[in-house]
Amino acid sequence: MAAKKDLPEPEAGVDVTDVVCPMTFVKAKVALDGLEPGQVLSIRLSDGEPIRNVPRSLKDDGHRVLGLTDNGDGTYDLLVRKGED
Amino acid sequence: MVTDYKALKNGGFMRQVQKDLFSLRLKVVGGNLTTDQVRVIAQVADRYGSGHVHLTSRQGLEIPFIALKDVETVKGELAAGGVDAGVCGPRVRTVTACQGSGVCPSGCVDTLALAQGISDRYFGRVLPHKFKFGVTGCQNNCLKAEENDMGIKGGYLIEWLSEPCLFCGICAKACREGAIRVGEDDLALDRSKCNHCGRCVKSCPADAWKAQSGYLLSFGGTFGNRIAKGEEIFGIVTDLETIYRASDAALDFFERHGQPGERFRATIERAGWDGLKKALIDRGLGDQAPNGQATGAQALGE
Numbered sequence: 499m500a501a502k503k504d505l506p507e508p509e510a511g512v513d514v515t516d517v518v519c520p521m522t523f524v525k526a527k528v529a530l531d532g533l534e535p536g537q538v539l540s541i542r543l544s545d546g547e548p549i550r551n552v553p554r555s556l557k558d559d560g561h562r563v564l565g566l567t568d569n570g571d572g573t574y575d576l577l578v579r580k581g582e583d
Numbered sequence: 584m585v586t587d588y589k590a591l592k593n594g595g596f597m598r599q600v601q602k603d604l605f606s607l608r609l610k611v612v613g614g615n616l617t618t619d620q621v622r623v624i625a626q627v628a629d630r631y632g633s634g635h636v637h638l639t640s641r642q643g644l645e646i647p648f649i650a651l652k653d654v655e656t657v658k659g660e661l662a663a664g665g666v667d668a669g670v671c672g673p674r675v676r677t678v679t680a681c682q683g684s685g686v687c688p689s690g691c692v693d694t695l696a697l698a699q700g701i702s703d704r705y706f707g708r709v710l711p712h713k714f715k716f717g718v719t720g721c722q723n724n725c726l727k728a729e730e731n732d733m734g735i736k737g738g739y740l741i742e743w744l745s746e747p748c749l750f751c752g753i754c755a756k757a758c759r760e761g762a763i764r765v766g767e768d769d770l771a772l773d774r775s776k777c778n779h780c781g782r783c784v785k786s787c788p789a790d791a792w793k794a795q796s797g798y799l800l801s802f803g804g805t806f807g808n809r810i811a812k813g814e815e816i817f818g819i820v821t822d823l824e825t826i827y828r829a830s831d832a833a834l835d836f837f838e839r840h841g842q843p844g845e846r847f848r849a850t851i852e853r854a855g856w857d858g859l860k861k862a863l864i865d866r867g868l869g870d871q872a873p874n875g876q877a878t879g880a881q882a883l884g885e
Contacts, residue, residue: 549756554786558688563788566751 505565505577508540509533514552515544515573522548525556526578530561533580538564541576549574595668596849597656598646606637606647606670607657610706612644613680613698616666620774623664632655641715642679643669670707673843675714675834678702683720683737684796690720691781692737692796692850701830711833711841711850715804722780727806729813732847733833734801735826738779738783738819739794743772748791756782779819797821800829811848816860817869828866836862 512529514522526541529576533539543549553563560581567575588598591702595608616624616695623825624646628636633648649798658668662716678701681687687884698718705716712812719726720737752765762776763783782793785840799817804813833847835858840849863869 501641508768545756550782550786553788554688554757554782557786558612559790563751563753564751565749566756568752 505567506579508577511540511542513542514548515542519547519551522552522572524525526552526556527559530556530578530580535580535582537580539578539580541548541578542569543574544577545572545574550574589672590649591654592671593674594654594658595670596649597671601648605649605651605654606645606674607632607649607654608639608671609644609646610660610667610669610677611643612678612702612706613695616644620664620666620744623661623666626664627657627660630660639677641677641717645669658806673706673710673712675708675710675716678716678881679708679720679726679731679852681726683718686821687720688785689723691739691779691794692720692738693700694718694720694726695796697735697826700787700823700827704827705830705834708834711843712770714831714834714837714847723779728799729801729804730806731804731813732802732837733830734804736799737802738797738799739781739784740779740797740819740821741772741777741781741784742793743770744791745770745795746791747789749789751788753786753788754792757782757786774796791847795821798826799824803831805846805848805852807846807849809846814856816856816863820868825868829863829868832862832866832868833859 506572510533512526514525517525529539543552549582557563558576562579562581564577564579591605596605597608599606619813624636628634628646631645631649631653637645664827678698683692684690684697701716708850709832715731716733717726718735719728724736728736748770750765750768755763755765760776760778762773764771764846767870779797780793783793799815799819801809801813801815805811815849835845837850856861
């Protein structure tokens with residue numbers, strides 16, 4: 499079992515709270531394109547549709563979701579390790 | 584010339600407004616045709632029709648403007664190209680399906696295989712009135728399962744695994760029913776709220792939700808002159824054999840109790856929902872308890 503505090507420091511961050519689905523996923527994908535496999539990206543997401551769909555889409559694309567932090571203001575930070583291309 | 588319109592209709596020829604012209608309904612299962620079939624259909628529509636086809640409301644395809652004198656030739660050319668005529672009238676109609684788990688990321692079951700199985704088993708079977716099957720892969724219900732005389736909706740039976748869980752809370756966010764609560768190092772699932780949508784399984788980054796595919800069955804849906812939603816009588820079932828036992832029971836019930844020209848829904852209401860329920864129980868429905876979840880008869884909507 500992994501505890502929440504074990505989360506690694508991200509190499510980069512992207513805020514997708516300014517766009518709506520499906521652009522949330524597209525923006526996250528573009529940010530991941532700039533990283534090497536194995537590097538970690540922090541994605542700031544809004545509640546609702548983005549938090550329901552983006553983690554799942556990233557998983558389906560072969561990336562590894564490491565954890566989610568509730569910022570308490572209706573946004574969340576999702577940590578994702580980039581998968582192999 | 585004496586025209587047997589009933590025989591024509593049985594063979595999928597729908598009489599048009601225009602005298603001696605017919606719209607030929609083709610057999611389609613789950614909305615899929617091969618490109619070879621599409622080419623043959625295009626040739627026939629060019630040669631004998633008006634150069635267009637019509638997509639029906641239930642994933643069917645019709646070639647309109649076929650002349651009465653060409654009916655047999657058209658059927659022959661289509662059959663040679665691997666395209667069968669559809670059916671109309673009081674029988675089991677086109678079996679519809681969404682793309683299901685083979686294509687759609689949301690799909691929980693292989694809808695197309697099931698639609699093909701149902702079609703092979705029942706397509707064209709004569710009954711008191713039309714009978715429609717529809718198969719949808721998940722709770723998104725793109726195929727509108729409950730519109731059908733018998734609807735089948737894919738879902739997941741879920742089980743939480745504590746070992747791989749990250750307690751990230753993504754599943755709780757993905758769940759639209761509020762069935763999951765995640766704490767710092769614990770998780771609570773309220774099974775009474777779970778609708779088997781599988782969003783927890785699909786969203787989990789750590790594979791901490793184990794899923795078994797299942798099927799929710801609804802009976803008595805109709806969406807024409809009268810509109811009524813199909814009712815789920817039992818809980819989720821997990822094997823194809825149980826589905827076929829249920830569909831056998833439903834069709835036999837309709838055959839036995841239905842009056843000519845009466846839709847399945849009307850038969851159920853006249854003969855009684857309890858009668859259908861009993862017919863299903865007699866075939867072993869309601870016996871299963873997968874994952875320890877009760878699948879006993881649920882209260883029927885009035």
